[in-house]
């Protein structure tokens with residue numbers, strides 16, 4: 001197998017799904033494990049938060065293998081928020097992979113394959129490598145042109161001259177044209193601090209030299225000091241990737257073995273075949289790295305919402321995956337107290353699609369592995385507090401009267417509905433030209449009139465009083 005490319009991956013498309021929880025910064029527990037009022041953005045739900053704290057301790061003590069957590073409670077009681085908080089408590093670079101039970105049904109990919117993929121998205125690998133690099137602030141960047149050796153009128157780049165400045169001196173390098181492409185892709189310009197890996201030629205832009213920090217810049221730039229020491233040196237580089245990143249990077253090794261072309265592939269992941277054999281190969285390399293002390297595994301959190309949507313085949317698979325030595329922490333969530341266990345209809349000769357009802361729609365052998373944590377509905381004060389925290393995170397200003405109205409909706413309809421009305425109400429306030437963009441009660445009422453909750457919408461349909469007669 002070719003050397004495993006390891007590169008940083010940015011912009012996980014799954015992250016945006018967690019934006020509704022951006023105010024949650026952790027479980028907000030005191031050192032003695034008790035839930036405090038509303039720190040870390042979490043309000044109430046104290047028993048569940050404390051239980052999740054115990055789970056975090058169990059994970060740290062490596063006592064969760066073969067087990068999983070089930071958060072059971074009605075919609076909008078903070079199940080997703082709790083799962084996210086658990087992953088936050090485990091550390092900042094710990095992967096969090098949220099999926100919905102129904103997501104595994106696809107005509108292109110097998111169910112178990114889809115589950116496996118998500119398991120591997122939730123397992124991180126932290127790689128520490130000492131690399132020989134050239135690092136410094138770019139003070140000169142000159143491509144040298146030459147006649148096109150193939151004839152014609154075009155000219156090609158024959159070399160790139162680059163001068164790097166570090167604290168203890170400067171160095172002029174003459175680089176291969178392939179590195180020039182890498183430099184262009186990273187948009188390196190004079191005044192940037194970069195490093196070039198000596199043996200692969202991979203280029204990484206660290207940031208803009210802080211000598212330029214007075215420059216007027218529209219973009220938010222990260223300013224970094226001029227690197228210490230010499231330009232040519234050994235440097236420890238820490239990178240966080242998930243096993244799934246390694247799978248895709250290695251499933252499509254065409255287009256060169258250098259890190260930059262791998263990086264390009266990781267940016268736009270396509271559905272490609274990742275075979276069982278490839279995964280085993282990767283596990284072997286990963287294990288070797290771990291044995292050598294180069295890498296460590298960072299088990300993250302796989303969150304499966306609406307878990308009753310899985311079927312028997314997937315549950316069996318889940319049982320097996322939980323036993324694997326490299327398994328993430330699995331947190332399930334369900335808002336069904338009891339549901340029939342799904343059974344893929346193709347595998348039942350009599351065409352039945354489900355087995356008799358069972359608690360949370362889960363089979364007994366999986367139930368036996370679970371630590372079940374219930375979540376409870378919020379009271380009106382808690383709802384009010386959550387709405388205020390959310391308004392602050394979304395940078396909205398509401399009058400006291402508007403807060404009261406949103407709070408009422410939170411109680412009479414649902415917390416989710418109330419929170420969802422905040423942004424439309426803000427848009428309406430802006431449209432009405434309200435001073436300083438303050439949201440008033442009328443804006444919330446107007447939003448309520450425009451966007452219906454499920455109960456109102458359904459009853460309008462059945463009674464014929466709504467827009468359908």
Ligand SMILES: Nc1ncnc2c1ncn2[C@@H]1O[C@H](COP(=O)(O)OP(=O)(O)O)[C@@H](O)[C@H]1O
Pocket residue numbers: 020021022024041042043044045073074075076077078079080081082386389415416419
């Ligand atoms: N105790 C809480 N404190 C602060 N915000 C909360 C709390 N519970 C829920 N939320 C927020 O309310 C919304 C709905 O909660 P969510 O976790 O999606 O519920 P569930 O997953 O149980 O349906 C989310 O924006 C969530 O961040």
Ligand SMILES: [Mg+2]
Pocket residue numbers: 079080081305
């Ligand atoms: Mg949820």
